Amino acid sequence: xxxxxxxxxxxxxxxxGILSIAAVILIFFFLTKEGIQLFKEYSFSQFLFGKGWYPxxxxxxxGILPLLLGSLWVTVGATxxxxxxxxxxxxxxxxxxxxxxxxxxxxxxEILAAIPSVVLGFVGLVTxxxxxxxxxxxxTGLTALSGAVMLAFMAMPTVxxxxxxxxTAVPRGYRDGSIAMGATRWQTIYRIVVPAASxxxxxxxxLGIGRVIGETMAVMxxxxxxxxxxxxxxxxxxxxxxxxxxxxxxTVQGSAHYFSxxxxxxxxxxxxxxxxxxxxxxxxxxK
Amino acid sequence: xxxxxxxxxIAFTLLFLATLxxxxxxxxxxxxxxxxxxxxxxxxFLTEMPRxxxxxxxIFPAIVGTLYLVAGTxxxxxxxxxxxxxxxxxxxxxxxxxxxxxxxxxNLSGVxxxxxxxxxxxxxxxxxxxxxxxLAGALTLAIMSLPVIITASREALAxxxxxxxEASLALGATRWQTIKHAVLPxALPGILTGTVLTIGRAAGETAPILFxxxxxxxxxxxxxxxxxxxxxxxxxxxxSTQVPNVRPSLQYGTAxxxxxxxxxxxLVAVLIRANIRSKKRW
Numbered sequence: 001x002x003x004x005x006x007x008x009x010x011x012x013x014x015x016x017g018i019l020s021i022a023a024v025i026l027i028f029f030f031l032t033k034e035g036i037q038l039f040k041e042y043s044f045s046q047f048l049f050g051k052g053w054y055p056x057x058x059x060x061x062x063g064i065l066p067l068l069l070g071s072l073w074v075t076v077g078a079t080x081x082x083x084x085x086x087x088x089x090x091x092x093x094x095x096x097x098x099x100x101x102x103x104x105x106x107x108x109x110e111i112l113a114a115i116p117s118v119v120l121g122f123v124g125l126v127t128x129x130x131x132x133x134x135x136x137x138x139x140t141g142l143t144a145l146s147g148a149v150m151l152a153f154m155a156m157p158t159v160x161x162x163x164x165x166x167x168t169a170v171p172r173g174y175r176d177g178s179i180a181m182g183a184t185r186w187q188t189i190y191r192i193v194v195p196a197a198s199x200x201x202x203x204x205x206x207l208g209i210g211r212v213i214g215e216t217m218a219v220m221x222x223x224x225x226x227x228x229x230x231x232x233x234x235x236x237x238x239x240x241x242x243x244x245x246x247x248x249x250x251t252v253q254g255s256a257h258y259f260s261x262x263x264x265x266x267x268x269x270x271x272x273x274x275x276x277x278x279x280x281x282x283x284x285x286x287k
Numbered sequence: 288x289x290x291x292x293x294x295x296x297i298a299f300t301l302l303f304l305a306t307l308x309x310x311x312x313x314x315x316x317x318x319x320x321x322x323x324x325x326x327x328x329x330x331x332f333l334t335e336m337p338r339x340x341x342x343x344x345x346i347f348p349a350i351v352g353t354l355y356l357v358a359g360t361x362x363x364x365x366x367x368x369x370x371x372x373x374x375x376x377x378x379x380x381x382x383x384x385x386x387x388x389x390x391x392x393x394n395l396s397g398v399x400x401x402x403x404x405x406x407x408x409x410x411x412x413x414x415x416x417x418x419x420x421x422l423a424g425a426l427t428l429a430i431m432s433l434p435v436i437i438t439a440s441r442e443a444l445a446x447x448x449x450x451x452x453e454a455s456l457a458l459g460a461t462r463w464q465t466i467k468h469a470v471l472p473x474a475l476p477g478i479l480t481g482t483v484l485t486i487g488r489a490a491g492e493t494a495p496i497l498f499x500x501x502x503x504x505x506x507x508x509x510x511x512x513x514x515x516x517x518x519x520x521x522x523x524x525x526x527s528t529q530v531p532n533v534r535p536s537l538q539y540g541t542a543x544x545x546x547x548x549x550x551x552x553x554l555v556a557v558l559i560r561a562n563i564r565s566k567k568r569w
Binding site: 005006009010012013014016017018019020021023024026027030031033034084085086088089091092093096097105107108109110111112114115116117118119120121122123125126127153156160184185186187190207210213214215216217221241244245248249253261262265268269272273275276277279280 | 291292294295298299301302303305306308309310312313314315316317319320366367370371373374375378379384387388390391392393394395396397398399400401402403404405406408409410413414430433437461462463487488490491492493494497498520521523524527528535538542545546549550553557
């Protein structure tokens with residue numbers, strides 16, 4: 001009897017473990033199931049490389065190039081801001097700050113991670129957007145730049161905490177050895193500790209980028225949502241994520257427009273899947 | 288050329304300034320919300336239905352909706368999450384299956400929230416015919432929350448000393464008895480921390496509930512799990528971008544309630560964690 005229930009429980013637990021794999025497969029399956037139907041009536045290359053996103057014009061155009069470029073501009077902008085700042089703060093928190101200052105800074109980063117993206121979008125809308133508009137004297141502050149700044153800020157907790165972990169994991173002996181050779185703390189940090197943690201730093205950057213590409217609400221609220229191919233950071237753009245979130249409510253179930261949003265979902269899923277795989281590779285390489 | 292001591296001082300100052308550049312905006316965000324949102328936080332605001340197309344009245348149904356969604360999310364995600372963590376730490380050997388599950392978890396945590404929304408729409412709302420409902424929304428949020436719960440529970444289980452298990456097994460307990468009586472109780476506070484963090488995250492997410500449950504304007508409370516409901520984050524999105532001429536104080540008030548809810552939940556997690564550290568006897 002006991003052996004029997006033990007067997008049953010073990011199977012049950014195994015089943016739950018496999019559920020995570022099943023979830024990933026199911027997500028991909030359901031995105032594909034709906035998304036693939038777009039390509040019955042619309043060519044795949046037109047979808048991926050078409051320059052126009054006019055889903056409700058006649059005939060509709062489902063070219064996601066403007067959206068891809070919108071995501072790309074915002075992501076590159078955010079990465080350029082987030083990586084140097086994030087790496088610098090992580091080094092400061094992990095290596096320089098001590099005692100209460102360290103705890104305070106860590107708590108600050110944790111608070112940032114906890115604030116919902118829709119709230120940050122709202123605050124960006126009432127503070128950052130007017131600021132961008134005034135600084136550059138442009139007709140609207142809803143631009144790729146506003147989105148990039150906001151997203152850099154939102155990626156910070158991911159970037160900082162993973163890099164901080166990587167730095168802290170560098171063995172104490174490395175530092176002691178370097179200090180004993182007469183190096184200063186700063187020399188030790190940038191010649192010894194940072195190179196030793198390079199895998200973790202790369203993973204932190206990758207996961208930060210993943211976060212930025214997938215972010216939806218804040219981006220939808222402050223980038224202006226114009227599906228045109230952007231030429232500067234001071235133009236409104238529309239990202240892949242914002243397109244899905246903004247348009248799904250207006251589509252008719254089973255229409256080409258509806259399927260096209262699922263097809264965008266596949267594109268996003270594949271991009272983030274590859275990024276996370278790369279990050280995981282970096283994290284496991286050091287072992 | 289500077290001495291190495293001077294360049295160290297310059298470098299550390301720059302690092303500190305970079306850190307400030309992240310920290311100061313956080314303080315500004317909190318300050319803006321408190322300063323402009325606080326006057327709106329009155330009893331009626333929290334307990335009344337919205338009126339006049341959400342331009343007047345309170346946010347009661349949005350608060351209730353968010354609480355329902357969070358409860359549903361935890362009820363669905365917690366058992367699965369803990370069981371997965373138990374499998375990975377207590378049962379799984381270093382095998383291809385274990386590695387696959389780990390990769391799956393990493394990828395689940397990286398899937399964009401709006402893609403979870405699409406998935407929930409495809410599977411729960413349409414395929415399983417739950418319709419746009421609390422059930423569909425909570426299950427979508429639950430799958431999104433799995434990686435957080437699994438990771439926290441794994442850490443908690445792994446921090447229980449191996450000797451606890453050996454002692455229990457030596458007394459003739461089976462593997463499951465050992466886990467149930469000698470391992471899980473000691474991992475409980477850590478699991479709780481993960482759960483609380485999940486609550487905070489689920490309460491604040493908007494994109495996954497957009498197409499699975501959230502109602503634009505529904506000034507009544509849901510009766511069953513097959514009803515739609517309002518939710519705080521979606522409500523904030525709606526009144527700050529979709530409805531024209533909403534009083535700013537109403538927007539700030541809603542944002543403040545949401546942030547207050549999420550941060551107090553996180554504070555609970557911090558307190559539990561501090562409590563574990565102080566009580567640890569091994």
